Amino acid sequence: MQEFNVSTKVYFGEGALERLRRVEDKRVLIVTDRFMNQLGVPERVASFLTRCTVSVFDGVVPDPPIEVVTAGVEAFRDCGAQAVVAVGGGSTIDAAKAIREVAKKVLDVDTDKMECFAVPTTSGTGSEVTDYAVITDRERGLKYPLSSRALRPMVAILDPELTVSAPPSVTADAGMDVLTHALEAYVSTGYNDFSDAMCEKAVSLVFRFLPLAVADGNDLLAREKMHNASCMAGLAFNSAGLGVNHGMAHAIGGKLHIAHGRINAMLLPKVLAFNADLATVHKGEYCVAARKYQRMAKVLDLPAPNVRLGVTNLIHEAEKLNRKIGIPATLKAQGADLDKVKEMKEELVAAALADATTATNPRPVEAAHVEKILAEIMG
Numbered sequence: 365m366q367e368f369n370v371s372t373k374v375y376f377g378e379g380a381l382e383r384l385r386r387v388e389d390k391r392v393l394i395v396t397d398r399f400m401n402q403l404g405v406p407e408r409v410a411s412f413l414t415r416c417t418v419s420v421f422d423g424v425v426p427d428p429p430i431e432v433v434t435a436g437v438e439a440f441r442d443c444g445a446q447a448v449v450a451v452g453g454g455s456t457i458d459a460a461k462a463i464r465e466v467a468k469k470v471l472d473v474d475t476d477k478m479e480c481f482a483v484p485t486t487s488g489t490g491s492e493v494t495d496y497a498v499i500t501d502r503e504r505g506l507k508y509p510l511s512s513r514a515l516r517p518m519v520a521i522l523d524p525e526l527t528v529s530a531p532p533s534v535t536a537d538a539g540m541d542v543l544t545h546a547l548e549a550y551v552s553t554g555y556n557d558f559s560d561a562m563c564e565k566a567v568s569l570v571f572r573f574l575p576l577a578v579a580d581g582n583d584l585l586a587r588e589k590m591h592n593a594s595c596m597a598g599l600a601f602n603s604a605g606l607g608v609n610h611g612m613a614h615a616i617g618g619k620l621h622i623a624h625g626r627i628n629a630m631l632l633p634k635v636l637a638f639n640a641d642l643a644t645v646h647k648g649e650y651c652v653a654a655r656k657y658q659r660m661a662k663v664l665d666l667p668a669p670n671v672r673l674g675v676t677n678l679i680h681e682a683e684k685l686n687r688k689i690g691i692p693a694t695l696k697a698q699g700a701d702l703d704k705v706k707e708m709k710e711e712l713v714a715a716a717l718a719d720a721t722t723a724t725n726p727r728p729v730e731a732a733h734v735e736k737i738l739a740e741i742m743g
């Protein structure tokens with residue numbers, strides 16, 4: 365038996381923030397980061413919470429460490445929060461999820477029934493509908509994907525206007541996270557008809573609208589479509605799981621501090637080739653992942669008369685998109701310290717293999733595979 369559970373209520377499109385007007389007589393904690401606060405975004409969100417007392421915690425930083433969660437729990441306690449509204453990128457939404465969970469344990473408050481809203485300002489992680497929160501252990505340079513149904517936000521508000529201020533590089537990186545979620549969930553060991561439908565739509569939307577959103581941040585249609593794609597890909601991987609692309613991205617991102625979407629994007633063409641495994645034919649057939657990539661190529665109207673061409677064209681299309689939106693192809697081009705990468709190779713490989721997301725990769729992953737993919741993106 366499998367489950368596809370869409371319990372988060374999703375409000376989308378221009379004006380979606382209006383949903384917040386329904387929150388009444390509550391002490392609300394807005395969780396955000398300093399930059400969003402300087403842009404006046406929490407203020408704008410608070411203007412819809414007219415019948416509430418609002419406090420703002422703006423201590424989130426990208427790839428939030430445990431210390432941010434601890435400080436957020438203090439803010440939660442100080443204002444006696446009765447509802448939490450996360451306003452920011454995946455880092456903020458993840459931090460807010462963890463803050464609620466820790467508050468439940470250490471402050472002994474029943475956060476399970478408490479209203480919690482996720483208001484994404486990037487179109488990337490899909491965290492507004494997932495059971496995951498990625499927290500970083502800075503000392504050990506490790507990223508932990510926490511996973512629990514209790515982490516899932518009750519309400520997601522996808523207002524494209526909030527993403528307009530995201531600069532091209534943030535838009536590009538986050539957008540490639542969406543593509544990676546959808547392409548990993550499409551072939552993961554947990555894929556199903558429901559997640560496949562979400563993946564096919566999300567992938568089509570990304571290829572069409574991500575270049576437009578990067579080229580012109582004020583293109584509201586492109587922003588809206590990317591926001592929807594991000595949420596759909598989140599619903600897909602929440603049901604189906606991810607794979608070694610994310611396992612390696614967490615390992616490398618934790619050590620080298622490369623934006624999550626960017627490292628995913630660099631790995632993606634290599635992981636597609638690894639999963640398709642075109643060198644292996646069993647009883648006259650390529651593996652399921654290769655055949656599904658061919659199907660995805662057809663969805664995208666790419667030439668795919670056979671599996672090999674379908675896979676090859678899908679990989680080329682992902683590489684082309686990376687180039688178009690300014691994502692470097694290698695760690696060297698990204699400016700990473702390659703000597704450091706070589707030094708940390710064993711640790712990186714071990715962390716990627718141990719990452720929970722690697723477990724649902726369609727092709728069983730061994731240390732030698734991770735080493736090879738790592739070598740391929742080094743440059």
Ligand SMILES: NC(=O)c1ccc[n+]([C@@H]2O[C@H](COP(=O)([O-])OP(=O)(O)OC[C@H]3O[C@@H](n4cnc5c(N)ncnc54)[C@H](O)[C@@H]3O)[C@@H](O)[C@H]2O)c1
Nearest residue numbers: 399426427453454455485486489491494496498529530624
């Ligand atoms: N929970 C999940 O299911 C899940 C899935 C994938 C990734 N993640 C995690 O999410 C994090 C990445 O999130 P992200 O890609 O959304 O980036 P982010 O939240 O780290 O934000 C990146 C930067 O963009 C800025 N920013 C965000 N929105 C902006 C806007 N509208 N205008 C201007 N600047 C803006 C932020 O201030 C920040 O400096 C990583 O830690 C990653 O591991 C979580």
Ligand SMILES: [Fe+2]
Nearest residue numbers: 489541545624
């Ligand atoms: Fe991701």
